[in-house]
Amino acid sequence: MTTRKQSRRQLLSGSGLLRLGLLLGLVLGGGAWKELGGANFNPRYIDRIINGQTKKHEVLTLFGDPQEVQRSPDGLVFIYKNFKAAEPEGKPQIYKKPQEQSLTPYPVGDEGRQMAAPAPKNPIRVLKSSLTIRFKPDGETVQSYEFKEF
Structure with a gap:
């Protein structure tokens, strides 16, 4: 009888509830894909x-x-x-040309800088x-x- 009470306590403990919640989430959210x-x-x-x-x-x-x-x-x-x-x-482009700032030891001004498309x-x-x-x-x-x- 004490083993049943212990197993119930473990199920209702924090980690038991967490496991139960994860299992329930997997079952209910399984169709999201x-x-x-x-x-x-x-x-x-x-x-x-x-x-x-x-x-x-x-x-x-x-x-x-x-x-x-x-x-x-x-x-x-x-x-x-x-x-x-x-x-x-x-084909995917393997080689990419280095950016201008990497080719010169001096800082490059904003006039040559281009924004990449997101x-x-x-x-x-x-x-x-x-x-x-x-x-x-x-x-x-x-x-x-x-x-x-x-």
Whole structure:
């Protein structure tokens, strides 16, 4: 009986709460990567979509919340997108010319100084694939879907 009380005390201690909080954060925040890059579309999941039979809750279970939802009198449209990082154009420059201030022992005035362009904060993303699912006017059954890879 004392071991149970000790284990409960350890769980409710500061380090136990910290571990529990980290575990909970990992479980709940695990899907955050999907928001950044978009989840890869599993071809088996796409094959499970059957026009006129697949329900909205099945789509949400397979693919999660859509990035875009469009509402019209014809019904709902879910749009899922998958992005990839853009590849840099050309070869990376290995040798960089030294700056002017490094070539002379004397201080250089402001007249020859140029400001470098700031690096982009967000990486450039290119659309890799998209999945568009249209629902019937009842809003519950898939009318049609379209999967495109670019």
